[in-house]
Amino acid sequence: MTETARPYIPAMGRHWMLFLYDPFARVTRLSRVHGELLDRAGVRPGQTVVEIGCGPGDVLMQLGRRVPGATLIGIDPDPAAVRKARRKAARRGLQIKIELAYADQLPLPDNSVNRVLSSYMLHHLDPDQQEAAMREARRVLVPGGEVHVVDADGTPHEGSRRHRHPRLAGHTPARIGDAMRAAGLTAVTENGHGERPVIGRYVFLAATA
Template sequence: MNRQTHARDDQHYLPAMGRHWLLPLYDPFTRLARVGRIHAQLLDRADLRPGQRILEIGCGTGNLLTALGRRAPDIEAVGIDPDPAALRRARRKAARRRLPIRYEQAFAGHLPQPDASFDRVLSSFMLHHLDEEERGRALGEVRRVLRPGGEFHVVDIDATPSGTGRAHRRPLVADSVPERVLASMTEAGLTGVQENGRERARFGAYAFYRAEK
């Protein structure tokens, strides 16, 4: 079945910096936080190869796919995000660097791509923006658009409580712990689900995950 889904007209999203007016600060923040190094680690883990089709869900201003385009210009890449302002910035980056990256406005839980159309799906610091219901829809869509044998590679905040035992004050972020992320992937029907690294950055801890279809 070559199914495509559509978002509800009333669906909302959390902007990259939490407020629409803060978007101009997003790229300077990511440079200060050295997120580019984390993106490189994610791309290394994804084992990308010439001729593959890559989808990023929640691409924001396009930093991950820009790094991908520099590394592997022969790979076809698509980025989706619900924020039109972030997508305008992403498209400008691709145009300036003449990168063949396509950006589309969509929600991760309602992807406009056909079944089994990508070899890899990537996600960078996006899953913690979703509540449990929407995260389940997004992961189900990831499984749907992956080709057999395709892989899903994720990096996200690791909100595992520190020695104080206190959970993060924001519920969505507090739910971003490896045990819950891995369980959500498994519940969505992905296989080979595993955590493949935890590290710390200036903004806190983060973890890498992978899964297969």
Template sequence: MTERDYLPAMGRHSLLFLYDPCTRLAGVGRLHDELLDRAAVRPGHRVLEIGCGTGNLVLRLARRTPGAEVLGTDPDPAALRRGRRKAARRGLPVSFELAFADDLPVPDASVDRVLSSYMLHHLDGPDKPRAMEEIRRVLRPGGELHLVDAHSTGGRAHPRLADNAPDRIVGLMRDAGLDAAENGRGHRRGALGHYVFYRGSSTGHG
């Protein structure tokens, strides 16, 4: 993987040690459970998470669905090391690989589910369409992207959230060739602010 800049999980590399306690306090586990309920992963599915951080979502998935092949990717080697240690301690068969969302380390049409949790707003504007195109590339026909992310409700939003409006995300998914929609009960609010669930499906590769 070529060396590139990226926004780490807590905004600064030095704050990575706070990532797991902060996500626990924010109740992110409940949000992950809902995302996994929506993804409906089955044994035998190959699942990839983009921007997995320290691995909380993929470890939860491996515990819930034995027999799924689970891979977490992230550009932060320190976060991946933490994820590998947690997987080893818990005896969970999760793989972790260093990768950016627009350059995934898997073949074309080889993944049944792509997951993304609070990652998309970390990407700069031009990187988002490339990431969606890469997701489309790796999904098998009938495969699905399940994504949850923050969004702005107006006012003086952070620039990363201003570019993360629901219409924008759905448009990016559709431009990449995914059948896409918001899903769930609309815009919701939690400890991390307003968020939306999205689903995109691949109808084939041509």
């Protein structure tokens, strides 16, 4: 566990809003986006998967139901989100390890993970922090292991006067890809995109260690 008072942005942007996560996910049908991410990740029984910035753990809960033979680990710096994710896993009878830690300080050995997942987390980080997180992903991945990301797409588009959230300004697929490449990941690919009410536009990217 990372013992530190470093600042971070929680899952819903503000700590007091965590209780809104589940209703928000239901209204926006966020599980469908999570499902698309897992389709792309192609996790198999026996593989080890870590999600960085797992929040309340919904991606890992869905993956645990899909692939019961996988080893699942969630990482998040928010103690409240970690507690919530642990409770969810226990209620569902899922064996998921949820750890309090940061994406750039993973409590995992080198070459120990087959997949690193990230869902709507990278836009919470500054560009240098994104690169640091991707560098850690590369460190813990086995050779040929993969990173799979879904995140908000802040690319300006016709008719938009401003971004709905200031952190999305400049948060483009190109910038995410640059962070992956700078971290030493290869075969960086933008492999899908979509748009949903409330959530807005989102993009999928993948890379290989």
